[in-house]
Amino acid sequence: MLDATSQAANWMGLCFNANKCAYLHNNGSRRDSVQATSFHIQGEPMISLEEGEAYQQLGKPTGFCIWQTLEDTIKEILQDATKIETSLLVPWRKINALNTFLIPRISFVLRGSAVAKVPFNKVNSIIRQLVKRWLFLPQRASNELTYIGHRQGGANVPRMGDLCDFAVITQAFCLLTCADATMKNIAANALGEVIKKRISRIRSRQDIATCFSSSLDGEFEWDGGDIASLWTHACNITRHLRKHIGCRWTWCEERQELSVLVPRIRATDHTIITPRAQGILEKSLKAAINALYVENLKKKPDQGKAFEFTSKWDARNHFLPWGSFTRFADWRFIHQAQLNCLPLNRAICHGNRDKGCRKCGYNN
Known part of the structure; x- marks a missing residue:
């Protein structure tokens, strides 16, 4: 060659x-x-x-036999995040710069790399703290608001662990449904060896969907002592996503093709990603996990009661991407108000401080 x-x-x-x-x-x-x-x-x-x-x-x-920690890349991302923090950009421009330059860099690195989530936990923690600071939120504010999209009133900064999961699922699905027959056969044979080690028999096409989506029961309970690979990671992540958003792999006998089913939160219909629509798989997974964060925040009795109403209409959150028609005083107020985190006496949840009004003396 x-x-x-x-x-x-x-x-x-x-x-x-x-x-x-x-x-x-x-x-x-x-x-x-x-x-x-x-x-x-x-x-x-x-x-x-x-x-x-x-x-x-x-x-x-x-x-061969290396640990893809991507330490240099993580260090550069944190340095650039610090530069955005110390810049003279307005708060909403800082969030936009983070989503435009740093998040796509992380997504690109995750494609094609067997990266563990642990090294990115520090990145996720630091970025979340910065975003809360730019939103003028206390650190006790719910983390979901940083992950939720602009249309529901969030900062639209994805969680690093979710990006790792989406990258693995998308890469595995694209390899198994690739238009190139040679690449598709190589991926199918590699996955077949993983399934064969687990169930000790020749795998069928239905076994592919079952291996990815099944809980650890029956003949798929034993992992066969196999080494970690893209396919073992995809199996573990699919089980994790199925537990939280109901995502699973399916096999259609009529069309003889593999697909991924992504349920919609609080909806009767589901999104079925076929090989011809593999380009929208990552987008569908992001939409599903975003809806999950919205529902989790709404269920919180304190910080979710106002958010349940402010997240209903897109027009109410028009200012988030670019800060249009927004004063600095409005920006400092509105995010704290929708999570009930304003520094008022009544909003203090800890201690035995006086909860009376500072101006009129009302007792609560």
């Missing part, structure tokens, strides 16, 4: 930079799986990777 690529590149007048090309020769059937083999591109030797070494591909470390 490398010789054919070199020949085609020579014919087109292209030249590869061998110093930027790396390879990893892995033989999984041996104890010392990494092989000392020499590969060349256009006659130039390429960089050979050893076990534990990584190659930075589009900002993501790629290699």
Whole structure:
């Protein structure tokens, strides 16, 4: 393959930079799986990777037996978030800058990387604190308001753990329903090996949906001692999402195709993502989890009672993306008011402080 690529590149007048090309020769059937083999591109030797070494591909470390913590990327994101905090931007512009520049960078890094959620917990905590500060909310305010979309009155800043889940589910579904037959067969065979280790028999097409969506009961209870992979992560995440939003994989015998069912909160109909509509899978999952956060906030007896009404109409939240027709005094007031977090005597939930009015002396 490398010789054919070199020949085609020579014919087109292209030249590869061998110093930027790396390879990893892995033989999984041996104890010392990494092989000392020499590969060349256009006659130039390429960089050979050893076990534990990584190659930075589009900002993501790629290699064998490495832990993709993305520490450098996380550090850069936190530095940029601090720069936005110390800038002279108005509060709503800071939120817009976060959603425009930092969140898409995180989403891009998560695609194609087996990233654990733990390293992103710190990022999520710091960003949530900053967003609450920009909304002039106390830190005791409900976290859901930072995750909810602008149309319902939130900051529209997604939770990092949710982005990790959506990236895994979307990548697995796109590989299994890819238009390229070769890529689709490679993904199906890899998933088939995972299912075979779990149920100890040749898998059927229905087993794919069952493996992803089933609870750990019956023949799918034992994991077969398999190593972690995209497919094992997708199974665990699908079970987690099914518990919270009812998401599950399905197999249609009539159309002979795999699909993902994404229920809608407080609605009778569901969104069924087919292979031809795989581009809206991530958007549908985000809408479902956003609706879940809205419902959870409405159920809170204190901070949710006003939000239940303010989230009903889009026109009421027109100012959130760009701050249109909004004064700074309004911005400092309105988010605290809708969560009942205004610094009034009656709103203080802890201690035995006087709850009387500061002006007229009314006792509550």
